Amino acid sequence: MRIKDYIQNNPYRVMGVASNESSDIVSSHQSRMKAYSAIGKTVCYPIDMNKVFEVEPKRNMENISSCLASLSSPVGRLLNGMFWFMNITETDAKALVALAQNGDLLSTRKIWEENQQNMSALQNQLVCCLLKDPRSYSRALQTANLLYSKYGDEFISTVCNGFSVITPSELMPTFLSEIINSTDGDCFWWDKAVKRMDDEHISHLWADVKANHHVKKMQEALNVAKTTEYSKPEENYKIARQLMKCTERHLKSMKSLVDRFPFLLSRYATIADSVCEEILNQEIKYYNRSIWTFKLKNKALELERFCYRYAATVRFKERCKLNINITLGRNENAPLFANGTPDRLLLESDQKKRNTAIYGILSALVNRHKTEY
Numbered sequence: 001m002r003i004k005d006y007i008q009n010n011p012y013r014v015m016g017v018a019s020n021e022s023s024d025i026v027s028s029h030q031s032r033m034k035a036y037s038a039i040g041k042t043v044c045y046p047i048d049m050n051k052v053f054e055v056e057p058k059r060n061m062e063n064i065s066s067c068l069a070s071l072s073s074p075v076g077r078l079l080n081g082m083f084w085f086m087n088i089t090e091t092d093a094k095a096l097v098a099l100a101q102n103g104d105l106l107s108t109r110k111i112w113e114e115n116q117q118n119m120s121a122l123q124n125q126l127v128c129c130l131l132k133d134p135r136s137y138s139r140a141l142q143t144a145n146l147l148y149s150k151y152g153d154e155f156i157s158t159v160c161n162g163f164s165v166i167t168p169s170e171l172m173p174t175f176l177s178e179i180i181n182s183t184d185g186d187c188f189w190w191d192k193a194v195k196r197m198d199d200e201h202i203s204h205l206w207a208d209v210k211a212n213h214h215v216k217k218m219q220e221a222l223n224v225a226k227t228t229e230y231s232k233p234e235e236n237y238k239i240a241r242q243l244m245k246c247t248e249r250h251l252k253s254m255k256s257l258v259d260r261f262p263f264l265l266s267r268y269a270t271i272a273d274s275v276c277e278e279i280l281n282q283e284i285k286y287y288n289r290s291i292w293t294f295k296l297k298n299k300a301l302e303l304e305r306f307c308y309r310y311a312a313t314v315r316f317k318e319r320c321k322l323n324i325n326i327t328l329g330r331n332e333n334a335p336l337f338a339n340g341t342p343d344r345l346l347l348e349s350d351q352k353k354r355n356t357a358i359y360g361i362l363s364a365l366v367n368r369h370k371t372e373y
Helices: 003-008 023-038 061-070 074-081 090-102 105-113 119-132 134-159 168-182 188-197 200-227 233-260 262-288 294-310 314-328 344-354 358-366
Strands: none
Touching (some): 074 134, 074 168, 105 119, 119 134, 188 200, 200 262
């Protein structure tokens, strides 16, 4: 999902209010929407910003109830308020009217830029940058950082109706986390924006919240795999294959993060070994309970090599290597390349030393079982 699509469906927009409006105003808008709905009409508000989004808010009763629930708690108001306009000062009112009429984000942002020493002006500039295009993302991050560092307490109090649900120092990590969640981890343009900022603190925060996102997604997939019931060997393979498919992108991305930010290593090691251990355990059950064929061998190797590539600890990597070599019918301690494939010269040497044909290898493999954990 694009960040613009995420903002387009913001509960504040659906309820037709600015993020600083009280819960009473939100409730009064709900009552008005219900009344209009009863006679088959929909209500419109200037802050709908239809010229910006080109799509009207979805104001069916189901969506209204959902949005009202999202704004019923201080935390919900805060998370959604990070991505919506405020209307506090005369400048805010003037700029919002102009934006509603012409949909011109750039010229409207300039109105607020003239009043930068103001919390609502910075928040509204931030939303404009988020809505503009990916080239404005680095500016959005700079604006958010300034807003939360300078006006953090005021921002929290305003959107949460006086409640203090988090500290100002938590605002930037929370904002970055919401960006990642809204894009489902597709952070290409945001990665470029962070790099352009060339700010070590922001880079570390970004890496930290990205790692948390990957860990969360992998843990969810792991929980599904661990609770899936099975009765046939083929079902073990399906569980392992699905877990591999769901986690590969996250493992690859997080491994790349660890190369640049070593402080993430322990987090990667914990989740990577947990995921790969479950895949390997399911693969072993599949292998031991199936009739040996070349197809079985290839399917087992695919899973084993995946585990070998992403295993983090030496202990678990050795276990992966052992199982790969068993599947290949090699010496259990024979070396492997980083991708889990054997050295071709060593493999040819092994074949010459055995001096047996393929049927001899098959016979040995059929009678070899792996150790289950």
